Amino acid sequence: MKNRLYPWRLIDETRLVQELFRLYGRDTLDLTTLNCCMKTVKDAPAVAAAPEWISVKEKLPKDDGYNGTVLATDGSIVITAPSSSVTIDGAITHWMSLPEPPKEKE
Numbered sequence: 001m002k003n004r005l006y007p008w009r010l011i012d013e014t015r016l017v018q019e020l021f022r023l024y025g026r027d028t029l030d031l032t033t034l035n036c037c038m039k040t041v042k043d044a045p046a047v048a049a050a051p052e053w054i055s056v057k058e059k060l061p062k063d064d065g066y067n068g069t070v071l072a073t074d075g076s077i078v079i080t081a082p083s084s085s086v087t088i089d090g091a092i093t094h095w096m097s098l099p100e101p102p103k104e105k106e
Helices: 013-024 031-043
Strands: 069-073 078-082 094-097
Touching: 013 031
Parallel strands: none
Antiparallel strands: 069 078, 069 094
């Protein structure tokens, strides 16, 4: 099963360079400006991708999630539900784990 949470960048440095060249032309951009843009993208923090809905036919949740609670849906409404209540033969068709609550800064 693929990893559902992985770091990715909002802006890809290769794509940025291609867009800058497309917009301004290769001869117009100086190397200093180009390097500055690429460094900004490289230094930007990566973000975690949003989790995806998991079909109950694919996998059922374990009770070891945050407080044993998951987000669940029947395709039209989304609720929080105890992970133990998500079954393959119930009304719930998909679920996803809740994220950990935010930590207090020290």
